[in-house]
Amino acid sequence: xxxxxxxxxxxxxxxxxxxxxxxxxxxxxxRCTYCMPHDFAAWIPNEDLLTTDELLMIIEVGVNQGIxxxxxxxxxxxxxxxxxEIVERIAGLSNAPQLTLTTNGLRLKExxxxxxKAGLSRINISLDTLxxxxxxxxxxxxxxxxxxxxxxxxxxxxLSPIKVNTVLLQGINDDEAPALLDWALENDYVLRFIEQMPxxxxxxxxxxxxxxxxxxxxxxxxxxxxxxxxxxxxxxxxEFYVNGTASTVGIIGSVTRPFCGACDRLRLxxxxxxxxxxxxxxxxxxxxxxxxxxxxxxxxRAEIAARFQKTVISKLPGHGINDPSxxxxxxxxxxxxx
Ligand code: SAM
Ligand code: SF4
Numbered sequence: 414x415x416x417x418x419x420x421x422x423x424x425x426x427x428x429x430x431x432x433x434x435x436x437x438x439x440x441x442x443x444r445c446t447y448c449m450p451h452d453f454a455a456w457i458p459n460e461d462l463l464t465t466d467e468l469l470m471i472i473e474v475g476v477n478q479g480i481x482x483x484x485x486x487x488x489x490x491x492x493x494x495x496x497x498e499i500v501e502r503i504a505g506l507s508n509a510p511q512l513t514l515t516t517n518g519l520r521l522k523e524x525x526x527x528x529x530k531a532g533l534s535r536i537n538i539s540l541d542t543l544x545x546x547x548x549x550x551x552x553x554x555x556x557x558x559x560x561x562x563x564x565x566x567x568x569x570x571x572l573s574p575i576k577v578n579t580v581l582l583q584g585i586n587d588d589e590a591p592a593l594l595d596w597a598l599e600n601d602y603v604l605r606f607i608e609q610m611p612x613x614x615x616x617x618x619x620x621x622x623x624x625x626x627x628x629x630x631x632x633x634x635x636x637x638x639x640x641x642x643x644x645x646x647x648x649x650x651x652e653f654y655v656n657g658t659a660s661t662v663g664i665i666g667s668v669t670r671p672f673c674g675a676c677d678r679l680r681l682x683x684x685x686x687x688x689x690x691x692x693x694x695x696x697x698x699x700x701x702x703x704x705x706x707x708x709x710x711x712x713x714r715a716e717i718a719a720r721f722q723k724t725v726i727s728k729l730p731g732h733g734i735n736d737p738s739x740x741x742x743x744x745x746x747x748x749x750x751x
Pocket of ligand 1: 486516517537538579
């Protein structure tokens with residue numbers, strides 16, 4: 414493996430890629446309306462999902478090319494039965510990357526402690542409303558209390574700073590921005606609003622009704638003084654200090670304030686396809702390499718490394734959502750990994 418270490422994942426625009434988002438499954442325990450329709454059924458076939466050994470080989474090859482953060486996501490990553498083992502094995506790699514996870518939080522009550530013990534560094538938990546009724550309307554599941562308990566479990570497991578991801582939808586929860594921030598500050602969670610993106614399986618996204626970063630900023634500014642935090646780096650969130658304190662709130666303007674110029678992320682889908690962007694319309698197949706019976710492990714690693722390079726080289730300068738010629742990717746966010 415030493416021979417592969419020298420190669421870095423640098424694209425034709427000079428962006429160095431250090432962050433790999435790994436989707437562990439496309440299945441989910443919620444049906445957030447902006448993500449998938451309540452009757453969604455177009456799941457990836459089980460036999461196409463990567464095994465844990467296959468996942469580990471790809472991640473290790475990535476780490477040997479300079480990946481230093483791996484974010485586990487989905488679908489709902491905590492539905493993967495061997496999630497604790499996956500975390501433990503990634504954390505046990507030599508040159509282990511920072512290991513983070515994005516979850517809807519439903520299974521955290523039982524899993525936060527084992528995940529922290531297995532080597533998880535940080536966690537993002539998604540919650541869009543403080544109302545149990547609205548949660549039910551938004552997700553088609555009556556599981557609000559499980560998320561709240563999951564958040565508390567993550568905190569007591571020492572997974573702080575806990576980031577909370579919120580998507581605002583016009584006429585549904587867009588009146589909750591200040592209340593959500595009050596709640597996050599009280600509980601010591603770091604709140605980040607994400608603009609709704611055209612990546613849902615049901616195709617409900619509409620530019621005319623999406624709640625923009627500017628709107629969120631204006632709404633919060635009615636109640637709080639927000640001061641920009643310098644040094645954003647490759648972070649998708651624009652961060653603001655709240656009322657002159659050290660507490661911050663983030664706004665991720667993926668659509669109206671794209672941050673592609675500093676992007677350092679690559680993505681691996683649960684069926685073994687490498688992607689250079691959430692919005693890519695092409696993918697590089699690494700599952701095929703892993704399952705090629707004519708290759709030994711060393712040949713597989715070399716070919717996977719080459720496919721990482723191919724993916725990076727193909728990366729476009731930006732996602733192009735705002736171009737008239739924009740084409741949404743054929744897969745929804747839940748199958749790519751958010
Ligand atoms: N199930 C996990 C969760 O909800 O945190 C992880 C996967 S989910 C796809 C990751 C993040 O993407 C969540 O914070 C979710 O709110 C966000 N998301 C899903 N669909 C989105 C969309 N169309 N636009 C913007 N964010 C979206
Ligand atoms: Fe599931 Fe996350 Fe999509 Fe909600 S946003 S449906 S929790 S994958």
